[in-house]
Amino acid sequence: MSQTTPKRSVLLRNGFVYSPTDPFATAMVVDGDTVAWIGSEGAADSFATGVDEVTDLDGALVTPAFTDAHVHTTATGLALTGLDLSTAASLPDALARIRAHVAAHPGQDVLLGHGWDETRWPQGRPPTRAELDEAAGNRPLYLSRTDVHSALATTALLKRVSVGEPTDAPLTGDAHHAVRRAAHAAVTPAQREAAQRAARRHAASLGIGSLHECAGPDISSEADLTALLALAAAEPGPRVFGYWAEAVTDATGLDRIRDLGATGAGGDLFVDGSLGSHTACLHAPYADAAHSGAAYLDAAAIADHVALCTEAGVQAGFHAIGDAAVTAVTEGVRKAAERTGLARVRALRHRVEHAEMMTPATIADFADLGLVASVQPAFDATWGGEDGMYAQRLGADRARTLNPYAALLRAGVPLALGSDSPVTPLDPWGAVRAAAFHRTPSHSVSVRAAFTAHTRGGWRAAGRDDAGVLVPGAPADYAVWRTGDLVVQVPDQRVSNWSTDPRSGTPGLPDLTPGTDAPTALRTVVAGHTVFARPNE
Structure with a gap:
């Protein structure tokens, strides 16, 4: 700055x-x-x-x-300033919001929106393409799902991209990436700068001092990342640490990471997709679909990426949500450690974004390999619980195993908290509350541990031990x-979870018991x- x-x-x-x-x-x-x-x-x-x-x-x-360890800054700004469907109560409500947005932006080439979630609507489905075309007045419109791993597009936008025979089903995989690139290419530099300023301004208003931008060729663009880093260097606001999600296969890839000014070659380097879009890669099939999701990288490709990054002294990282994807990451990093030496792998604190479906074996592997878990407690607050989206997709028993923060900390795995905004909103105290009052109580951590993971943890995840405290x-x-009152809270909800006893010698934090004001x-x-x-x- x-x-x-x-x-x-x-x-x-x-x-x-x-x-x-x-x-x-x-x-x-x-x-x-x-x-x-x-x-x-x-x-x-x-x-x-x-x-x-x-x-x-x-x-x-x-x-x-606070440090938000996983953000998509431009997309966050576009959601703040544009069409946000995250609070739409039903399919008709979403369509009405689309009509109003279209009418308010008569000259915009491609309209963008975000945040729809059919699992929260009484209708239980997204709009058909015909419904979307009608609401958009047959104009180009791109609508990313809340998890950003699938999207809807109007016929007018699909005509600009070759994605095969379009259907009513949400776009996933390569088809989604192609349509997203076409939609984002229509965002002008002025729109992008305004969105980035809006996101940084909003983050600062929430006490956030640093953002980890998770960029990549399938998510945004090189121009988007370099413009954001330049803006953060030129104007006061939260610091920005940039991650570029492209697999490194040779020295040219490493040079691109450095030329972009990126902190690491990771972030949303997709090993799989998301649970909401049925694209997270699982060991066993989904409870509500006859398949096990999608695998985008295998252990061999992961090993190559980590080994090349480690040898060059560059932090690597991956997006992995499903248990099969997380296993692929640990197997790949283990293979890389056999090539480069375990100490060198540990020293770089390679990252895994999300890491939702963990097992005792993969938790132990994270600890042994020195991997950082970059996690989003708001995911559990939004989709956890006995009747939440996790339970719909996986069944209640598997859903209860997700986001095991307490087990990760007990094993010595470093945590860095974030939002994945605009997937869930920038809300640092909300994230601390969600980690401390997990929907599965055995996964809860203390408010102090969650706060540390959302402040110092983010800096450590970026390789800095001298900050965030x-x-x-x-x-x-x-x-x-x-x-309000400052208290010392502990994670065990079977007993009183707060204390004001000054003899504890522990600095107090705000009371975040559910129902209290942040x-x-x-x-x-x-x-x-x-x-x-x-x-x-």
Whole structure:
């Protein structure tokens, strides 16, 4: 991020500072882009005359800024500024929203929308192509499903792409990628920049200081990623770490990762698809379909990618949701470790995005191979439970095994929390709550563990151990919150799950018991620069 103001020092006092160095801290000094000191209110007096600015927190809480470890920034911005069907209550409601959006955008070449989920509608089905054509006035329209692994398109858009004989079924696989590329190619640079600004602005308003952009040739484009990285470098806002999801097969592929400015060769490098679209790759067939999903990469291809990346010192990663896909990843990474050495593989913290269907064997493999699990607790909150989408697709017994965060942490697997926005919204406190109050209680983790995974965990997943925590010497990326009582919560829901006992020596966090209000961000600071300030606060 560009330096827009001279280096300044700031004393924040009369609040609560969430820091492992002092569980009772009430004050913090920031010197330019670095945390300089954390301590008590009495000791803060000695700094008051030596800083450029003194901020009275008035009882507010200061925490590290959140890191969302899996985001699609442009798509998030387009959903924020365009047609969002995530709250459509029924098929007729969705069609009515499409008609209104089409009428409001008479000059747009290709219309884009996102978020439909037929499993939440009484009709239990998406619109037919004829219904879609009518609602869109026979204009080109692309509508991605909530999981972004299938989509609908009007006849006018399908005529621009060769995808075989079109049917009413949602597009998946190569056909979906081709139509998505055609739709996104119609987004102008000005539209893209506006969407990226909107997404970063919204993230900052939620206390998010860093975004991990999961880009790739089947998801967005090189131009989209480079434009986003350039925007983040030029304008204040959340930091952006870019991941490029293209399998590396030779030195040319590694050069492209570096030329793009990407942090790693991973993110949504698809080993399989999603459960909602019946494309996650399973060991046993779906409960509601006579097949086991789709496999896009096998263990041999995974091994080649990881070995080449490891030898070049580049972090690799994969999208894997189904149990067969996760097994393919661990088998492939194990083969790569046999070539390069296990220590070199572990050192790079290769990532697995989603990692939803884990088994005791794959959890143990993650720990042994040093793999990071980049997970999205909102998936469980949205699709978990005895009658949720997971249960529809897998049956209740298999659905209960999904997203086993507690088992991953017990095994020593690092977690990094994210949203996969726009699949689920940017909502960091909601993600922490969802991990702490999992729909399968045995998978719950403490609020403190979830918060760490959503702050420091994201930085560690990007290879940085010196950030995401408020200690002297750390980057000054923090958020200031208006919140209720601070408590210490534990994951066992069979007993009281909170404590206010100060003798615990553990810094408190907001009470996130279901039904309580989430904290409100008052200010978000990145590298010492304010990137969001709530008006009148």
